[in-house]
Amino acid sequence: MTDPDLWLTPGRDAGPAIDALVSSYGGRRAGLAGLVAALPGEGRRLRRTLSPGLAARRSWTWQGPDLRDPRWWPHGVSSSSDAAAGVAEAPVPGRVLMVSWYAKTMPGEPTPPGGQGSRISVVDLETRRYDHVLLVRAQADGSWKPLQVHAGGIAWVGSWLHVAATAKGFWSARVDDVVEVPAGRRAETFGHRWVLPVRRGHAAGSGEGVEPLRYSFLSVDASPASPASPAAPGTGPELVVGEYARGRRTRRLARFALTPEGAPVVGDDGRARPLSVHDSGVAGMQGAVVSRGRWHVTTSHGPWTPGTLVTGDSPDAADPWRPRRWATPMGPEDLAVWPGDTPADDRLWTVTEHPRRRWICELRVPR
Numbered sequence: 001m002t003d004p005d006l007w008l009t010p011g012r013d014a015g016p017a018i019d020a021l022v023s024s025y026g027g028r029r030a031g032l033a034g035l036v037a038a039l040p041g042e043g044r045r046l047r048r049t050l051s052p053g054l055a056a057r058r059s060w061t062w063q064g065p066d067l068r069d070p071r072w073w074p075h076g077v078s079s080s081s082d083a084a085a086g087v088a089e090a091p092v093p094g095r096v097l098m099v100s101w102y103a104k105t106m107p108g109e110p111t112p113p114g115g116q117g118s119r120i121s122v123v124d125l126e127t128r129r130y131d132h133v134l135l136v137r138a139q140a141d142g143s144w145k146p147l148q149v150h151a152g153g154i155a156w157v158g159s160w161l162h163v164a165a166t167a168k169g170f171w172s173a174r175v176d177d178v179v180e181v182p183a184g185r186r187a188e189t190f191g192h193r194w195v196l197p198v199r200r201g202h203a204a205g206s207g208e209g210v211e212p213l214r215y216s217f218l219s220v221d222a223s224p225a226s227p228a229s230p231a232a233p234g235t236g237p238e239l240v241v242g243e244y245a246r247g248r249r250t251r252r253l254a255r256f257a258l259t260p261e262g263a264p265v266v267g268d269d270g271r272a273r274p275l276s277v278h279d280s281g282v283a284g285m286q287g288a289v290v291s292r293g294r295w296h297v298t299t300s301h302g303p304w305t306p307g308t309l310v311t312g313d314s315p316d317a318a319d320p321w322r323p324r325r326w327a328t329p330m331g332p333e334d335l336a337v338w339p340g341d342t343p344a345d346d347r348l349w350t351v352t353e354h355p356r357r358r359w360i361c362e363l364r365v366p367r
Contacts (some may be wrong), residue, residue, distance in 0.1 A: 005207025007255070008169055008264060008269040011200045017138035018177055018197045024142035025179050032092050032175035035122055035194055039129035046360065052306045055363040057347065060128065061335055067358050071109075072119070074351045075285075076100035076154035076164065076222065076334040083156045083262075085222030085237045092175075095125040099351050099360065100151035100163060100334075101132075116165065116190050117146025120154070123360070127216075127222040133178060133222060134192040135163065135171075147198055149169060153217030153334040157262030161196075162239065164215045169204035170241075172263070175199065191326060202264060202272065203360040213254060213277075216244035217334050221255065221290040236260040242281055242288045244296075251281035253288055253295075253315055278315035287335035291346055291365060297321070298332040303354040307332035311366045323367060328352070329359045343367065 022029055030038075044063045051059035061067055080096040105114035109152040116134075123130040123357075136144035149165040156162075156175070163171045178196050181189050189195055222237040236258045245251040254274040257265040264272035270285040281288070284299040286307075297310040309327035314322040331352040338347045 004275065005125060005210050006213050007205045007273050008202040008256070009205055009271050010264065010266060013131070013200050014138055014197065017140050017200070019225065020140060020142035020201070021136075021138040021195075021197055022177075022179055025185070026182055028180075028196070029176060030160045030178050032122065032178050034180070035131065035133065036092055036094070036095060037177050038126055038354055039122070039124050039131060039254045042129055042131050044130050044296055046123065046130060048128075049359070051329040051361055053326065053328045053361060053363070054105060054306075055309055055324065055366070056329065056361050057364050059329070059359045059361045061359055068355050070104070070355055071116070072101045072103050072105050073102045073353050074099050074121070074333065075152045075353060076217065077336045077349050077351050077360075078154045078156040078161075079293070079336050079338055080156075081338045082220040082222065083158060085157065085220055097123040097349065097360065098154060098156055099127055100154045100160070102149065102151045115146070115148070117148050118151040120161070120196065131194065132192055133194040133196045134189050135173065135351065136197050138193050138197040144197065152244065153215075153219065153241075155218040155220045157220055157237060157239075157258055158260075159162065160262035162218055163198070164218050164241075165201070166214050166216055167204065167212065167217075168201045170215045170218065171198040171201050174199055205250060211250055211275075211341060213241065213252060214243040214245075214250075215241050217242055217287045219287065219289040219337075222339070223290065223292055234342075236262060237262065238275065240288060240290055242285050244285055245346050246283050250279070251283060251285060252277040254279045261304070280315045280320060282310050286333045287350065289335040289337045289340065289348065291337040291348070292343060295320075295348055296335060296337075296348060296365070298328060298335055298350055300331050303330055304359060306330055307352075309348075309363065309366065322366075327366075328363065329361055330357050332361075337365075
């Protein structure tokens with residue numbers, strides 16, 4: 001474990017611009033609860049299916065257009081179990097999953113610079129109904145711009161949803177800010193019924209000679225703080241972040257303390273600093289999560305070969321990682337954990353990215 005000079009600097013809250021955006025769309029926030037309540041009337045529904053992967057317990061796939069779409073690519077995953085960790089009241093009833101996607105710019109398609117940005121799919125696991133929410137940056141005049149990030153991981157804690165932005169750190173939105181777009185104006189949101197404006201960015205920074213951390217993926221560790229990573233009294237769960245890399249680039253894993261409300265804990269200097277940083281991550285990490293003190297990491301081997309699930313007690317151990325080949329479907333990305341009453345009841349969630357091979361997969365936790 002190392003302690004380099006790394007930090008996050010939170011940006012200004014975009015509340016006034018968000019208020020202007022809400023006003024432009026009718027003046028009312030639907031919030032996540034309103035979106036979930038509307039899902040039974042939506043046409044989109046997950047389909048239960050089989051998937052490759054020796055650790056796969058149950059799998060679902062998207063409705064046809066989302067399964068095949070070459071523009072939108074799923075990456076991040078988080079759940080209402082994460083959201084309820086360490087907070088007094090769950091932000092939405094029931095069992096809900098969130099999945100992030102980023103948009104590729106298609107040849108000849110008239111889009112804003114950088115394409116359509118990123119979005120979140122909200123899935124009701126009881127009914128398997130889902131809908132997409134476009135992530136946006138609100139402007140002072142009530143307009144918006146697409147949130148142009150890779151969205152390689154998300155972490156939903158309390159009312160906060162954190163979205164990975166790679167070299168830029170991450171963005172944070174409040175799920176209560178979900179806005180329903182009037183039917184006559186959905187063409188301007190690329191067909192999306194819902195938009196979610198981000199509240200603030202958290203910019204990645206570092207001291208002289210230290211490479212800034214890349215926020216490739218995110219997850220929530222709701223377990224009690226370990227002796228190796230002691231959180232400050234009064235804090236909530238921890239945010240786990242990591243870097244995707246192959247070759248000689250860094251592949252670090254880090255943990256940040258979160259407040260009971262789910263925001264990064266900021267020091268007297270106005271910066272959030274990691275509780276711990278580990279240098280010995282796995283090459284090609286797509287996602288990482290900590291469950292009951294053990295680390296679990298996904299790596300992908302392309303669109304045709306099942307992925308690997310790597311497990312370890314500590315990234316700093318002499319021989320930390322135990323790979324399990326062919327454990328996941330092809331193209332696994334981010335990870336989230338849904339803890340059960342006992343370790344045997346724990347489950348991992350991952351999503352896979354490749355068109356026609358896109359699954360939401362519940363995995364058995366290796367022991």
